[in-house]
Amino acid sequence: MSSEVKGEPGTVAVESAQQKKGSYVAKQSTQQPKLRIEDLGVTYVDRAGKTTEAVREVTLDIEDKPGCGEIIVFLGPSGCGKSTILKAVAGILPPTRGQVVVDGQPVVDVGRDRGMVFQTYTSFGWLTVRDNVEYGLRLQGIPKEQRRQQSDKYLKAVGLYDFADRYPKDLSGGMKQRVAIARTLINKPKLVLMDEPFGALDPQTRWGMQSLLLDISREEDNTILFVTHDVSEAVYLADTIYVLAPRPTHILHRVDVPFFATRDVGLKSSTEFRNVEKKLLDLIYAPAT
Ligand SMILES: Nc1ncnc2c1ncn2[C@@H]1O[C@H](COP(=O)(O)OP(=O)(O)OP(=O)(O)O)[C@@H](O)[C@H]1O
Ligand SMILES: [Mg+2]
Known part of the structure; x- marks a missing residue:
């Protein structure tokens, strides 16, 4: 695993998958994490028996930092398997391999501790x-x-x-x-799963909703798993970004976003913010090292 250490403002800490193995495997914590995804694999089988491997070997821990909400972003290309991962965490889709554990309990069904905003309208x-x-x-x-x-x-x-x-x-x-x-x-679910929730919104409404989400995360001390393919949205919202590979998806990089003293619309045009966006784009468009 290669890594860069956090340095000047606007730089980020990156851990990447080993090139040979292809998949990032997180160090597992000794304490009970809020969410543990362990060697998750999902393969769909249609009625004709045709298989589509959507998710391959995703392993990560999300710690619950008491008194402070966490936003974790999954950033990946269309069709890679982002919704599939969220559905497995929600308990809607049983994994083909591995498991999802929330607060020490393996997920086997939907639960009130998890709330999901789907990619399609569901009112x-x-x-x-x-x-x-x-x-x-x-x-x-x-x-x-x-x-x-x-x-x-x-x-x-x-x-x-x-x-x-x-x-x-x-x-x-x-x-x-x-x-x-x-x-x-x-x-007020402690684990909020949001699947590209702001995709259909105009930029102004989108910024408003992003700020609302930051406020809610602080207020309610919850953990938000947020899926997007928008780099700017990822940097604005996330504490940690997992950059995902094309299907069958797995983690390519874990990026710890630096702490921005204030997150407001002005931040998005700052040099510090732009530097982090550029780093993300470099990671996405360059092969993993
Ligand atoms: N019910 C299903 N049956 C068979 N294949 C499926 C099913 N749902 C998803 N897939 C396939 O699994 C892969 C991943 O789908 P998924 O919806 O997780 O991608 P995604 O990353 O959320 O894409 P997008 O960004 O476009 O929403 C795709 O190739 C898709 O065709
Ligand atoms: Mg999706």
């Missing part, structure tokens, strides 16, 4: 925006007044307060995605 068409957002709280038997208080907060946060009584069919794609984001975050 319930027969429920209003507010009822969609309150759905999880209703399942937990939270009384109406408390539900309302919480849904007000999250509807405002995603900019949909004025659309609370409308139905998903009256919303644009990006608005539907914001419903899904509010519906997941309102349940």
Whole structure:
């Protein structure tokens, strides 16, 4: 494994896969991590018996740093297997090989400790925006007044307060995605899985949602696994970025993003930020060393 040490501001710490072996294998921690992905492999088999190997040998630990939220980004090309990894962590898709362990418990099913925002819009068409957002709280038997208080907060946060009584069919794609984001975050899952959630948003709304996510991560001390193929979004949000290989995907590099004193839109045009973006692009477009 090759590595670079963190140095001047704007430089990053990188650990890369060994060229011969092809896959980065994380050092496993001795303490119980928040999430452990261990030798994960997923191969799809269709009805005709044709196989597609999507994920090969992904191993990583995500530590829970108490009192501070963590955002881990998976950055990889289209079709490499990013959604497949998230679905395995969500418990929707049983791995072909290896396992996912959350708080010491192997994942065998979906659970309330994990909340997923899917890549495609998933609101319930027969429920209003507010009822969609309150759905999880209703399942937990939270009384109406408390539900309302919480849904007000999250509807405002995603900019949909004025659309609370409308139905998903009256919303644009990006608005539907914001419903899904509010519906997941309102349940305050300790592990939030977000699959390219801001893909359909215009740049301004996207920046707003990225800032919201940073605020929520700080406030709620959760761990967010965030999938994107946007390098700038990855650098802006992440504490750690895993650069993924094309299908069958595996980890090529782990990049620890430097601590930026403030994360706001101004940061994105700073030299420090641009240097980290460039480093990422160099890693993506150059062969692994
Ligand atoms: N249900 C399925 N059955 C068979 N093959 C599948 C299935 N779901 C995904 N695949 C295949 O697995 C590979 C990885 O798919 P996945 O959706 O995980 O990629 P992705 O990285 O999320 O792509 P994108 O960035 O385009 O969303 C692709 O080749 C895809 O065709
Ligand atoms: Mg996907």
